[in-house]
Amino acid sequence: MKRAAFVYLLLIGTLACNGIDKSSDSAATQIEGAKGDSLALELATKVENAVGGQENWNKVHYLKFQFFSSRIWYWDKFKNRYRVESLKKGYRIAGTLDGKETKLWANGREETSPDSIAQYKQLAYEVWINDTYWLILPFKIKDPGVHLKYLGPRPIDSLHSATCLEMTFDQVGVTPDNLYHLYVDTTTNHIVYWEYYEHRTDTVPGLSNVWDHYQQYGPVTLSSGRGERGLKDIAVLDVLPDKLFEDITKPASEILSSSK
Numbered sequence: 001m002k003r004a005a006f007v008y009l010l011l012i013g014t015l016a017c018n019g020i021d022k023s024s025d026s027a028a029t030q031i032e033g034a035k036g037d038s039l040a041l042e043l044a045t046k047v048e049n050a051v052g053g054q055e056n057w058n059k060v061h062y063l064k065f066q067f068f069s070s071r072i073w074y075w076d077k078f079k080n081r082y083r084v085e086s087l088k089k090g091y092r093i094a095g096t097l098d099g100k101e102t103k104l105w106a107n108g109r110e111e112t113s114p115d116s117i118a119q120y121k122q123l124a125y126e127v128w129i130n131d132t133y134w135l136i137l138p139f140k141i142k143d144p145g146v147h148l149k150y151l152g153p154r155p156i157d158s159l160h161s162a163t164c165l166e167m168t169f170d171q172v173g174v175t176p177d178n179l180y181h182l183y184v185d186t187t188t189n190h191i192v193y194w195e196y197y198e199h200r201t202d203t204v205p206g207l208s209n210v211w212d213h214y215q216q217y218g219p220v221t222l223s224s225g226r227g228e229r230g231l232k233d234i235a236v237l238d239v240l241p242d243k244l245f246e247d248i249t250k251p252a253s254e255i256l257s258s259s260k
Contacts, residue, residue, distance in 0.1 A: 034141065036148030040165055043184060044141045044148055047165075050189035051138045052220035059219045062237040067131040068229050074244055074252060075132070081245040084124055085252055092248045093124045105248040135222060135231055138191060141182075145170040156183055156193050168200055181205070190214055190223070 034044060048054065063075045066087075074083040083094040095102035102121040104111040111117065133140065141148070147168045154164035162183035169176045179200040183193035192212065195205035213225035218236030241259040244252055 033144030034146040034148055036146075037150055039150035040148035041142075043150060043163060043165055043189075046189040047138050047141055047182075047184055047191060051214075051222065054139065056219035057136075057139045060236050062240045064233065064235040064237060064240075065131075065135055066232040066234075067127075067134065068231070071127060071131060072233070072252065073128075073131060074240060076240065076245060079245075082124070082128060083245055083248075083252060084127065091120065092251070093120050094245050094248050095121065095124065097125075097128070099125070103246070103248045110249055134226065135234070137182075137194075139220075141165075141167070145176075151181070154181075154183060160192075162186060162192055188214075 061078050066072050070087055072085045080097045082097060085092045092105035099121055102117050104117055104120045149166040151164035151166055153161050155161045162185055165182045165184060167180040177199050179197040181195040182191050185192045193210050196207040198206045209226045211223045214221050214223045217234055222234055224231045224234055244255050247255060
């Protein structure tokens, strides 16, 4: 399969994140929010368990990663807080994922204008959806609003094949019309390739990427390789200073250095 060119923010709107039809599966089964045929849900569970399972994912307190060469993220899962710093545009945003608190550094100063706060709060929400989905999709595969369909064995290239899952969505997120094909290794149950379709009626994917370089991070396993690009500086942490999520007047690197 030919890889399509990288599409910026292709995954916006898939925060939530049908194949073999059997008569016994005529009514969609639901497990932990996701819906689909029994083979699809069984495979989704294997994918999730292969990277540690929900129990271990729930143990992750802080997650840090760099989205390609664009943004650095710090995420406090326990308190629903985040901090994002743009490596290209220079903004720094910190707040809560429910949108109740947002602090902004942009244009070389702390911004307090309600219009600017609203604009960047929405930006943070959208890029958080996009960027985290690239990293933690295996833990989102059974989210509410996800529909899964088992497509059976599919070739990845002339030498490799995998089992394919199709993902579609209810009216959730920003772009619920997206569709994904996830190619799952039959031995490891890791996602090894994906295809993204902007609209579920599209016949050609807007993007295709390998998933490789799986590595253990604390209690979970994450993949950093995405073909020519990759996710960087991934870390699962037990401790980060509160100041990181409260003070946007200083870069994260400076705050972290001073807290040592």
